[in-house]
Amino acid sequence: xxxxxxxxxxxxxxxxxxxxxxxxxxxxxxxxxxxxxxxxxxxxxxxxxxxxxxxxxxxxxxxxxxxxxxxxxxxxxxxxxxxxxxxxxxxxxxxxxxxxxxxxxxxxxxxxxxxxxxxxxxxxxxxxxxxxxxxxxxxxxxxxxxxxxxxxxxxxxxxxxxxxxxxxxxxxxxxxxxxxxxxxxxxxxxxxxxxxxxxxxxxxxxxxxxxxxx
Numbered sequence: 001x002x003x004x005x006x007x008x009x010x011x012x013x014x015x016x017x018x019x020x021x022x023x024x025x026x027x028x029x030x031x032x033x034x035x036x037x038x039x040x041x042x043x044x045x046x047x048x049x050x051x052x053x054x055x056x057x058x059x060x061x062x063x064x065x066x067x068x069x070x071x072x073x074x075x076x077x078x079x080x081x082x083x084x085x086x087x088x089x090x091x092x093x094x095x096x097x098x099x100x101x102x103x104x105x106x107x108x109x110x111x112x113x114x115x116x117x118x119x120x121x122x123x124x125x126x127x128x129x130x131x132x133x134x135x136x137x138x139x140x141x142x143x144x145x146x147x148x149x150x151x152x153x154x155x156x157x158x159x160x161x162x163x164x165x166x167x168x169x170x171x172x173x174x175x176x177x178x179x180x181x182x183x184x185x186x187x188x189x190x191x192x193x194x195x196x197x198x199x200x201x202x203x204x205x206x207x208x209x210x211x212x213x214x
Contacts, residue, residue: 004136012038018051019043019098020075021105030112033122041106041122044136045099046129052095056080092128096139099126 004011012032014025032038055076058065065073079098086093106124107117116122126139 012036018049018055018072018076019045019102020072021102021109022075026106026109026113029106030109033116034112039122041124043099043102043106043124043126044129045095045126046131047092047095048131049091049095052076052079052098053091056090056094096126096128099128099139102126 012028014028014032016022016025029038029041033041051072054065054069055073057063058070058073059077059080064070076094076098079101080094082101083090083093083097103124103126106113108114113122113124117124127136128139129136
C-alpha cells in the first residue's frame with residue numbers, strides 16, 4: 001500500500017521473503033484472480049533483498065542456514081546460478097532474475113493462473129522498488145508498468161525519500177515532522193522503533209505551538 005500510495009484494502013498483497021512462489025501464495029493469488037477479479041499481478045522485488053543476499057552467501061560459502069531457511073535458499077538457487085558471470089552487482093542481478101523466474105512460474109501455474117493468463121484476464125509483470133527514491137521501475141518484458149496504471153504518486157515518493165534519508169542519518173526527524181504534519185502518522189509506521197518517541201514528542205510540541213498561536 002505504501003509503495004503505491006494506496007489505502008488498506010485497495011491492493012491484495014501477498015508477502016513472502018525472497019519473492020518465491022510456493023503453493024500457499026499461488027493459491028492466494030488464484031483467489032485474488034478468480035474471486036476478486038484482480039487484473040494485474042506485480043512481483044515486486046527490492047534492491048536490497050536480505051533473503052537473496054543470504055542465499056548468495058549460503059551458496060558461495062557452502063554453508064547451511066538454520067531452521068527452515070535452507071528451503072528458501074533452495075528456491076532462490078536457480079536465480080543465483082543463472083546470473084553467474086553477468087556484469088553488474090550480483091545481488092541486484094539475482095534479485096531481478098528471481099523476480100523474472102517468479103513471473104514465469106505464476107504465468108504457467110496450472111490450472112487457474114495459466115488459464116487466466118492465456119485468456120488475458122490477468123497480466124503478470126515484475127518491478128523493482130528503489131529504496132533511495134521510492135520509485136518502482138519495471139523489469140521489461142511484454143508489459144510496462146506505466147501502461148498498466150501502476151505508478152507512484154508524488155506524495156508517496158516524497159515520503160519514501162524522507163524515510164530513506166532518516167534511515168541513512170541524512171535528515172533530522174524533527175525537520176520532517178515539523179514541515180509535514182499530515183505525514184507523521186505514515187512516518188511512524190516506517191521509522192525504526194527507537195526513533196518513534198522522538199517523532200511523537202515533536203508532534204506533541206508542534207501541536208502545543210499551534211494551539212498557542214490559535
